[in-house]
Amino acid sequence: MNRIKEMTKGAVSFIKGTPQKIKSGLKNFHLTRKVFSYPYILFLLLFVIVPTAMIIVRAFISEGKLSFDNFATFFTDGASLITLGNSMLIGVLTTVICLLVGYPVAFILSKMNSGKVLVMLFVLPMWVNFLIRTLATKALFQAASLPLGLGAVLFCMVYNYLPFMILPLHTTISGIDKSYVEAAQDLGADKVTVFVKTILPLSLPGIISGITMVFIPTISTFAITEFLRGNSDIYLFGDSIYIKFMNNAWGVGAVMSIIMLIMVLISNFFMSKLNDSNDGSQVGARLW
Amino acid sequence: MVKKILERSYLFLVLAFLYAPIIFVMCLSFAGDGARFSLSGGFSIESYTSIFTSDKTPALLDALKNTMLIAVISSVISTILGTVSAIGMFHLGKKMSKIVNNVNQLPIINSEIVMAVSFMLFFTTLGFPEGYVRLIIGHVTFCTPYVVLAIMPRLYQIDPNIYEAALDLGATPAKALFKIQLPMILPNILSGFVLSFTLSMDDFIITQINKGTSSGIETLSTYIYEDAKLNGLEPFWFSIFTIIFVVVLAVLLVANLRKKTQSVGGKNAK
Numbered sequence: 001m002n003r004i005k006e007m008t009k010g011a012v013s014f015i016k017g018t019p020q021k022i023k024s025g026l027k028n029f030h031l032t033r034k035v036f037s038y039p040y041i042l043f044l045l046l047f048v049i050v051p052t053a054m055i056i057v058r059a060f061i062s063e064g065k066l067s068f069d070n071f072a073t074f075f076t077d078g079a080s081l082i083t084l085g086n087s088m089l090i091g092v093l094t095t096v097i098c099l100l101v102g103y104p105v106a107f108i109l110s111k112m113n114s115g116k117v118l119v120m121l122f123v124l125p126m127w128v129n130f131l132i133r134t135l136a137t138k139a140l141f142q143a144a145s146l147p148l149g150l151g152a153v154l155f156c157m158v159y160n161y162l163p164f165m166i167l168p169l170h171t172t173i174s175g176i177d178k179s180y181v182e183a184a185q186d187l188g189a190d191k192v193t194v195f196v197k198t199i200l201p202l203s204l205p206g207i208i209s210g211i212t213m214v215f216i217p218t219i220s221t222f223a224i225t226e227f228l229r230g231n232s233d234i235y236l237f238g239d240s241i242y243i244k245f246m247n248n249a250w251g252v253g254a255v256m257s258i259i260m261l262i263m264v265l266i267s268n269f270f271m272s273k274l275n276d277s278n279d280g281s282q283v284g285a286r287l288w
Numbered sequence: 289m290v291k292k293i294l295e296r297s298y299l300f301l302v303l304a305f306l307y308a309p310i311i312f313v314m315c316l317s318f319a320g321d322g323a324r325f326s327l328s329g330g331f332s333i334e335s336y337t338s339i340f341t342s343d344k345t346p347a348l349l350d351a352l353k354n355t356m357l358i359a360v361i362s363s364v365i366s367t368i369l370g371t372v373s374a375i376g377m378f379h380l381g382k383k384m385s386k387i388v389n390n391v392n393q394l395p396i397i398n399s400e401i402v403m404a405v406s407f408m409l410f411f412t413t414l415g416f417p418e419g420y421v422r423l424i425i426g427h428v429t430f431c432t433p434y435v436v437l438a439i440m441p442r443l444y445q446i447d448p449n450i451y452e453a454a455l456d457l458g459a460t461p462a463k464a465l466f467k468i469q470l471p472m473i474l475p476n477i478l479s480g481f482v483l484s485f486t487l488s489m490d491d492f493i494i495t496q497i498n499k500g501t502s503s504g505i506e507t508l509s510t511y512i513y514e515d516a517k518l519n520g521l522e523p524f525w526f527s528i529f530t531i532i533f534v535v536v537l538a539v540l541l542v543a544n545l546r547k548k549t550q551s552v553g554g555k556n557a558k
Contacts, residue, residue, distance in 0.1 A: 037376025037388065040369055040432070044391050047429045051410035052394070055402070058409055105302050108295045118299070120544060125306050127536050129490050131509055131516075132529050136309035139316060139521055162306065220399040222493065223513060238401045242497065245405050254409070257402045268397045 052261075059254035070251035080240065080252070084259075087219040087237040090150075094157040095215045098165040101158070102210065106169035107199075110176075119170055126163040133160055134224050141228070148230025156228050157218050164213035172206025173199070205274040212267040220260055310533055317526035335527040342524055344515070351511040355489055358420070358507060362427035363485040369428065370435025370484075371477050375469070377436065378443045392437075395430045403430065404497040411498065418500035426494045431484030438480035442473050482543070 062069035074080050105122065109115040125133065137156040141148060176199060184194045220238040229235075235243070237260060244253030317335050339345065377385050377392075395403060404426075411422050446469070454464040470477075492509040499505045506514065512525065 033379035034376050034381075037373045037380055040373030040376070040436075041388060043369065043429075043432075044388070047407075047410075047425060048391060048394050051403075051406035052398075054409050054413065055406040101302060104298060108299055121303060122306065124537060124540060125310060127486075127490075127540055128310070128533055129492065129509055131492055131512055132532060133309065135512070135516055135521055135525070136313040136529065139526070140309045140312050142521075143312070143316075159306065159309065162302075216399055220401050222401060227516065238399070238493075241401050241405060245408060245497070250409065253405060257405055260399055260402050264397055264399055264402070 055254050055257050055261075058250060059258050062251050070255045074252050074255045077252075080256075083235045083237065083240045086234055090153065090157065090234070090236060091215045091219040093154060094161060094218045095165075095211050097154070097158050098162050098214045099207065099210065102162055102165035102169055103207075106166050106173050106206070109166075109170050110174035115170075115174065119167070122166050123163050126160075130160055130221070131223060134227055138227050148228050149232040150234060152228040152230065153225050153234055156224055160224070161214045161218060164217070165210040168209040168213060169203065169206040172203045172209075176202045208274055209271050212271055216264055216267060219263075313526050314530045314533065316523070317530040319523070335523040338524050339527055344524065347506070347511065348528075351506045351508050354505055355507040355509075358423055358427060358495075359485050359488040362424050362431055362488045363481055365424070365428050366431035366435050366484040367477060367481040370432045370480055371439060371473075373432075374436045374439035374443060374473075375465075378440065389440075392433045395433050396437075400430075400491075400493040401497075404494045407494065407498050419503035419505055422498045422500065423495055423505065426498050427488045427491065430491070430494065431487050434483050434487065435477075435480035438483060439473055439476045442476045446472055 059070050060066055060068070062073075109118055109122075112118065134156055137152070137159060138148070141152050141155075146152065180198050180202065181194055184198045189197065219236055220241075221236065222238040222242045225234050225236050225239055237256065241253050241256045241260065244250070244256065318331055318333065319335075339348070342348075377388055380388065407422070407426050407429075410416075416422055416425075450472075451464055451468055454468045455461065459467065490509070491507075492513065495507050496510050496513065499507075499510060515522075516525070
């Protein structure tokens, strides 16, 4: 689902940035037309707000009473904390590798004339279901008789999420005004300085959104580690939320969901902040 | 020149990395001799014929049917709900429309596993019947926001004078809506529909957690998951993966090429 998040981001900032003036011409019909949105508002309340609120409330209920027991259980349990640490470690490693591999790709693509067509080639694999991609990776590892474990998990994560890094980076880098680069050159900067002082800072929004697009899904997926962990005991945050709910430890599962939710909201806050300051102008090359 | 060659070969290397597992599975699907993970057995289409003769065929067809059924129903509902509410949201006051927009984004930014478990909690607490109802509600909830987002920007782009002209020429508001506004946002409605269909078909996490144990409903992705967990990867699956790859890639290529020609046409019209 993530890939679409990236693609619709432009649309979101577009809606936010549009002046409301245009609508004044239609003022007479506001009263009737806005009624159309009421069923959906009700729907959102019932199926988005209420379930989210329930998960939050559930975290504070233990044995039928309001308490912080679930939080205490989670934060004193060594195994859950190791899971949290493992997820963070794998998330950070995956993100760093994706950034290091993906940035040059996005940079080279933005310089090429045929870049737009090539971007499509880089993005196509992410439309194949992630389970199939994961199982294909497993087949590749087994055929090459490579051991499953941390290496295989990392390989598959990078393989699964690299397009999510390349896409926002490419949109941002190809949206950079070339005259900044030329100005820097005119002022006597060498190639490295031009890159470090102009291109890198200007591509920061892309870097941030790429990091979010990779980090959050990496720590919250389940099933990938299940197939690729082999004999090691790598569990990610997503895996353990699933396991907690399947084993009827709903309270602790709810606590973990809240932690996940907070991470999502924080990263989204930074992303929207950067997008607002950049006017969301890089709607450019999107697949849809 | 050397730099250019280096750059190209770097791109090629990354592409090779991205496609290696897919291409490897495609090759495996044609491997004969039932030898797992090896191409030594020569060429055969055995794994393709086994799709129809395997003892898993009924379960597979059932999963395919469920996937399609859920995808069609939820994408149709999402498209209608999304279109109607996008038009409504466009006419909401500034404050209200901002709030609704933010809530609308929650299913998009939220991580799937959190959404899935909160649905599970919600459904079991309120005693929703297990099975299709839960799955379709779940799918509609994560598809509709994308439909709304596909339509909203277009609504802001349309010149309001066109609509007013229709009214001046004697059309009723309802007629102006159906004859003027809807046709103008039709391409966006369609892309919203395609998007929700794809999302629904592709979904694994929400379906897996909310399908329930007693209903026995499996979609393609949950069936692949369950089977691969139990039996490991059988050659049978390689052929199915290959078919899925080819279908997905073909659909995407067609969609993109069509989109390109359309946008060129659109520019000329202006």
